[in-house]
Amino acid sequence: MMEMDNGTEQLIIELREGKECAFVKVFRTYYAPLLNYAGRILHDTELANDVVQEAFCGLFERRKELKGNMLLRPYLYKVVYNSCLDAIKHRKVESNYINQELLDFYFSKVVETPEAELLLVEEDLIGAIQEAVERLPERCREIFELSKMEGLSNKQVAEKLDISVKTVENQMTIAFSRLRKELEWLLCIIFFQNL
Numbered sequence: 001m002m003e004m005d006n007g008t009e010q011l012i013i014e015l016r017e018g019k020e021c022a023f024v025k026v027f028r029t030y031y032a033p034l035l036n037y038a039g040r041i042l043h044d045t046e047l048a049n050d051v052v053q054e055a056f057c058g059l060f061e062r063r064k065e066l067k068g069n070m071l072l073r074p075y076l077y078k079v080v081y082n083s084c085l086d087a088i089k090h091r092k093v094e095s096n097y098i099n100q101e102l103l104d105f106y107f108s109k110v111v112e113t114p115e116a117e118l119l120l121v122e123e124d125l126i127g128a129i130q131e132a133v134e135r136l137p138e139r140c141r142e143i144f145e146l147s148k149m150e151g152l153s154n155k156q157v158a159e160k161l162d163i164s165v166k167t168v169e170n171q172m173t174i175a176f177s178r179l180r181k182e183l184e185w186l187l188c189i190i191f192f193q194n195l
Helices: 008-016 020-042 045-061 072-110 114-134 138-149 154-161 165-182 184-193
Strands: none
Touching: 008 020, 008 072, 020 045, 020 072, 045 072, 114 138, 114 165, 138 154, 138 165, 154 165
């Protein structure tokens, strides 16, 4: 898509001047495609949203540096791409650090004292799972509890709540995704307990 048309240079001028209408136009034009792009790279809608919002904040902060002949679309995509790479690197570093800290704690404290391991598993595990389930969105939690705590099939849950089976499946996917994120630290403990 060629971006240089009669209005592009004027738009850059208005952006440099800090005109709100210019930012609104750029935001409305590029927000959704950039969010889609970042989402495909990061596989995390919330993080993708943060990255795209930061790109627009950066555009505003650096508005006086914009050149009249620049193409906004490639510029914004490049900024989002670089931010996605930074986010992925940060996530890997953070994940490695958290996993190492968890392993250090586990091997230095829990493994040395079997009583602590039993207490951890019996109290923290159950409590953490219950808290994570309680933090699910209301409808999502209701469906999850009917399915996993009452043992109803997706069809039975759908009939009971007068919703489609597809809705039940979607809500269960959301529940599992959120619970996996929240309880990731416990999975390591469960894994080592069963070795």
